[in-house]
Amino acid sequence: MTKLLKGTALITGASSGIGAFYADRLARRGYDLIIVARNQESLSRVGEDIANATGRSVTTVRADLGYREDLLKIEGILRSDASITMLVNNAGVGAVEPLLMSDVDAMERMISVNVTALTRLVYAAAPSFVARGHGTIINMASALGIAPEVLNGVYGATKAFVIALTFSLEKELAQKNIRIQAVLPGAVETPFWESSGGSLDRLPDQIVMKAEDAVDAALAGLDMGELITLPSVPDIDDWTAYEAARQKLMPNLSRNIPARRYMEAALASR
Structure with missing residues (x-):
């Protein structure tokens, strides 16, 4: 496991909720901070x-x-x-309405933050970390990245992108002393939910996690060397089985002939 070196953590979306708790917890671990958000007043208060x-x-x-x-x-x-040793890609935009009730321009704006901005920040941080010989990149994904049919599918798709990018980063950077993690929380008690057009009042208490608990679980997962951290999942064997099934598919995802079931159906239709 790559040892985490202290230094400076840059955290996006840090004026409230998960980002603010990341800032608090990382400062208590000995990191200096660069915290980023849209609301200067809230950001200054947190800082x-x-x-x-x-x-x-x-x-x-x-x-x-x-x-x-x-x-x-x-x-x-x-x-x-050069003091930055950690990037926490936490900033994001959400949506809860289904596709037919969503504004496509709002969806495009969501993609620009959740996908484009996150990707560009990774591209800025990763070469610098590799050049310095160490660094950590934490990408805030979502449980909806593996369950996109639950709420807004574009939001789920943006988080599926984050998960896929994280897998790729791990393969490319793990041997270069760079730690990579994606965090997949479920519903979390933060202002993010209301700003996405939803309401926590509509959800059962037993499925809504406090933001500080989600961050503590995420950092514990980082300490444990997890690539994918699911704060709500009780049995890690469930994720292990999910990932094992994905790995089983990989050798057969690209072959020179179609699968037999398609060949037989094609012949029958001629």
């Missing part, structure tokens, strides 16, 4: 509280990752600040 409580250096950067100029600013920080 001041954490700095006072932990004595760590906390730098706030107001940025809306849906805007290219702001995104490029954060990319520049990741490339140029």
Whole structure:
């Protein structure tokens, strides 16, 4: 397992909820922080509280990752600040309405943050981490990445992208002393839910996790060396079986002839 070195953690979407708790927990672990979010007032309040409580250096950067100029600013920080040892890709936009009730422009904006911005930040951080010989990239995905039919399918698809990218990053970077993790929480008690057009009041209490518990579980999973962390899943053997089934498919995903069932059906239809 790659040893995590302290330094500076850059956390996006850090003005509330999961991102704010990541900032708190990582500062208490000895990291200095660069915290990023759209709301400067909330961001400054989080930064001041954490700095006072932990004595760590906390730098706030107001940025809306849906805007290219702001995104490029954060990319520049990741490339140029050699103290950064961790990127927490937490910023995201959500949606709960089904496709036929969703605005396609809103879906495009969601893709720009959840997919494009996250990807560009990974591209900014990964080469820098490899050049420095160490680093950690945490990508906030969602349980909906493997259950996209539950709510808005575009949102689920953006999180499926995050999971797929994380698998690829692990294959490419694990031997270069870079730690990779995707976190797949279920419903979490944060302002994110309401901003996505939903309401936690509609959900049973037993399926909604507190944000601090989700972050504590995620960091425990990171400490355990997990590539995929599912804070809500009681039995890790369920994920192991899921992943084993995926691996079993891989040798046969590309062959020079169609599967027999299709060949037989094709012959029968002639």
